[in-house]
Amino acid sequence: MWSEVTLERVAQDWKARGFSCDLWVDPPGRCWEGFVHAVDELVMVVEGEMEFEVEGVVYRPKPGEELFIPKGAVHSARNIGNRTARWLYGYRRT
Numbered sequence: 001m002w003s004e005v006t007l008e009r010v011a012q013d014w015k016a017r018g019f020s021c022d023l024w025v026d027p028p029g030r031c032w033e034g035f036v037h038a039v040d041e042l043v044m045v046v047e048g049e050m051e052f053e054v055e056g057v058v059y060r061p062k063p064g065e066e067l068f069i070p071k072g073a074v075h076s077a078r079n080i081g082n083r084t085a086r087w088l089y090g091y092r093r094t
Contacts, residue, residue, distance in 0.1 A: 007046070014042060018092055021088055036072060039092045039094060041068075044066045049079065050085050051080045
């Protein structure tokens with residue numbers, strides 16, 4: 001399980017790189033489909049099993065692995081596990 005210290009380190013790292021950092025929580029089976037943002041996005045799974053599809057390519061990052069989603073990319077997020085998933089997301093500050 002991630003600690004508050006670890007989450008704070010990620011938030012500090014992302015801030016230094018010009019990104020916000022917030023926590024998202026999804027129940028099993030939750031899907032977010034077909035999103036497009038005008039800015040770059042970072043995501044990182046904290047707990048659970050998430051699948052991210054970016055421009056037709058499917059990624060299943062393990063907890064702690066960062067995934068970059070470029071601005072303008074059509075993408076989706078899906079909780080494919082049988083428990084609640086927690087993941088970080090951040091947008092590049094403009």
